[in-house]
Amino acid sequence: MSISTSVLSELLQSITYLRPQLYFKASLTALSHAMEDQVLAATLEQPLVIASFQRERYYRQEAHRYQRLALRSNQIYVLSAPETDFRHSSEYYEKIAFEPEDALSQEWHLVVIAENYATCLVCRESLGSIAKTKQTPELTPSLDMDTSRRFEGIWTSERGVSLKAAELLLDRILVYRPDLASKIQEARQRFDIGETRTNKRANQVAEFACDIDTDPFVQRLVTYLQASQYKLHKAYRSITAQARKERLVNSISTAIRRSLDPHEVLQIAAQELGQHLGVGRCLIYRAQATDDQAIIEHEFLSQGILPICGQTWELANNPLFQEVVKQGEGVCVADATNDLRVTSSASLSLIVKKFAIRSWLIEPVLYQGRLLGIVELHYCNLPPHQWQTGELDLVKAIATHIGSALIQAEAYANLEDLNQQLEALDRTRSNLIAITGHELRTPLSTIQVCLESLASEPDMPVELQQVMLNTALSDSERMRKLVQDFLTLSNLESGRVEWHPESLTLQECIDLALSRLRTRSQGEKLPQIKTHISPNLPLVRADGDWLVEVLAKLIDNAYKFTPSEGEISIKAIRNGDRMVEVTVADSGRGIEPNRLEIVFDRFYQEEGALRRTTSGTGLGLAICRQIVNGWGGEIWAESKGKDQGSQFHFTVPVVQSSQEEKRSKVKSK
Structure with missing residues (x-):
């Protein structure tokens, strides 16, 4: 069964002086952990703990903490809307699975009640946050993406408020787990919850606990603030790096749009990429999977680095290049002096020593699975460079743009070849018209003249008649050969x-x-x-x-x-x-x-x-x-x-x- 009544609404109706405040999901997480730490820090007490999670995926993140809390008390209740395997159970603590349509699915609750202290956190997700979540459902499974969701509710150490919140939640638990009636009754009697409270406890609605150890709260919130500052600093650095990456990609994209000359585009790409990553050497050259050698055409050099441009680069005996061809992906070497692929190859060892390569990256330039070229990055005379994921992604993105530039230049060259072929076809057409016009018209005219003469001159001498017939036969044979050659060439070219x-x-x-x-x-x-x-x-x-x-x-x-x-x-x-x-x-x-x-x-x-x-x-x-x-x-x-x-x-x-x-x-x- 599902219940549409909100626990927060019931609490605010029961205690009218309460005023809800706005909380972010990250703040609620920090407060919840601080409240749980308070229970874990206690030595003798066995408090009542009631926690309600909106969804099972949020509960799974905290399950290990509640197993530790169950070692402190036998009055632990966890509620959640099931998604996969969350079910009613009493293995470590009491698990209550409520219906997804229940109002609890939009709320966040944590109530802790002990003999000498009590705290409660009762919140409901704001309507705007719920609507935003529904608009972007693909983000909801990521627990790191929802820290900015907004909730409104109450967080207090006031015992009377905590007791009332516990009463409302225990009533909700009984709806789903009537088998826990005796255990819940024990909790009510022990902590004077609901109608079983004594007059003394009833008069303490506005009383605050004075003997709470606030260190866990302070430490948790300070840690949260420090983590937030670190995340903010990390975010700023990520934004800066992303902006630099976008400027680099845009500069290369602009070069591609401005020029159809692949040499100009590749030189700009080598300079921009080398400067951006601060490498000792950046090489870009054309190569195919079956090539044994390649000529280094474009190069970026830092000061004092030995140039390679114009030299022949061996590929057939290069294990790194062969690995790139086989896998279709880039290969990176953090320390070329210790990498087995390098040390086991005499040719690579010689290259590393001659050109002072310490760290090495080879990224293929691919288009639809076809190898067009290679981008190489060398860190020289430095401590080994640990290649970062962002660097590898950037080089891959640049290689993709280079592939587009090469295909664009290739398409332009093919277009020029096509234009030349069209010109050749046009010349062929002109020659065809001229030759057929000449080769067909001339013998046909001769044949016509001979036949007309034979038909119109019956008294023509026999000798002259024979000349006319021979001429007509000769020219008809000439026409037959012409037609036969046309048919023969057509059949040969079409494969028939x-x-x-x-x-x-x-x-x-x-x-x-x-x-x-x-x-x-x-x-x-x-x-x-x-x-x-x-x-x-x-x-x-x-x-x-x-x-x-x-x-x-x-x-x-x-x-x-x-x-x-x-x-x-x-x-x-x-x-x-x-x-x-x-x-x-x-x-x-x-x-x-x-x-x-x-x-x-x-x-x-x-x-x-x-x-x-x-x-x-x-x-x-x-x-x-x-x-x-x-x-x-x-x-x-x-x-x-x-x-x-x-x-x-x-x-x-x-x-x-x-x-x-x-x-x-x-x-x-």
Whole structure:
């Protein structure tokens, strides 16, 4: 059952001259402890003690004290609203669990009555404090957060008031624990509580006890005041440190907003962080989890400290760096001269000795779990520095901002790359329009003229009709090749090609490619073509059709830019254990050195789309690159310059024996 009547209200109605005062929760705690100390200080008396807690979590903090009080008296009563395991019991003292809806859940009571003294504390939490607690329920479980809650009530050593408060609380206890009636009656008779009081005691309502030892009260309150001053001083220091931290973080954040240059941001971060923490050296450098070395790019130095900036920092043999990579968290060393991780590593021991590092902190710069860089702090030539939690949190916060700056700079660089790609796509689009317009329109116009002539001139000589037909067939084949190249490149780039690797002889593939060239070039004088293929060359493993396609396009490309009196050579040699390198060289017009990379781009035309002396779409070399990359090879071009010929190289995997495969696996490991 729950009772809505307030004990404080009943007490004020019974003794009308009482005037409640305002108390803070911290003050009530100090007063309660002083009253409990008074009981613990007594030697012979067995007082009546009644304590009421609002919630079980407040009681749990004081439970051990009440076990000690129970050794002094058998008249100890503790009331609380249960939350987990608080129940009616009589193990050490009498526990009374009242309903959470009871008015007691908003009050704070402690009554102590002995033969020669009495004190009571009866308070009720103010409505404003209750409303604030309800608005921030997430703070209520923390006992350190509610010391400023406000209560109104009575604290007095007046015996009559204490007896009346005890009477009201004992009546409330009987409601919940009727089984304690005999024990409560004993307390009433012993201390003259309620109707059992004698006339002599009844006339002492306004009498104050004179023989109370006030030392426990004074000591408790003095201790509380000293603790309050210490907490206030600590709070001021915390606020000052927090303000400095916020200024530091704001300065770095401002630098990030003002500049997209990561070098400028990292240098400011190193200077600000090093000065703020008063370290001997602060290093910031970029590093990834797989890096073996890093270049120290940014550094803060105190006076007289040896610089490291610009030097190479070993990472592969650095146990501290490897621990950071493995854990994804910072590592701190209080004393580098005694830390096992340092002393057991020859390279770290040398670094510590050379750069006079006594205390060491390594904090990773992470973004979504990816390592971007490292922040290092060194305390040099000083007693060992004990790293504080606030320092570690600050360095972690700065590392987070640095990570954001690096990602921001990376995003900006990626945006520039994207802009360049868009420009390249725009050029590709322009070339596509120009080439398709030229390559399709020209043969289509020729075909149309030939067909119209054949249709409109039935008396045309047979010889001329044959010329018209041959011209139309030749240009239609030219259009077919253009469309076929478009489709082939599209399929290769989109991954829609199915590869069928097989064991092949390279000579056979070269012969097939040359037969294609001779078939298409009947009647034309070709440059001299020589092949140099070693008879001991191993079999290659590739898709035969696509390998022939690469050879045919490279030979056709050499044929286009080589005069008939020139020479084309095809060579193949063993390139390492796993590849054969094929070279198609010509003595033609050559390639400028600055264009050796872009000749493999789509629609690349050295002479421009509309001023070419040779036919073609500019897709042949792009198709070759896609095919070679498809079987895991490489393709590149070489040339000494204009009119000095060119060489195109590509690699093809060889067919390996079982023993060779085992050796390759061992080498790869």
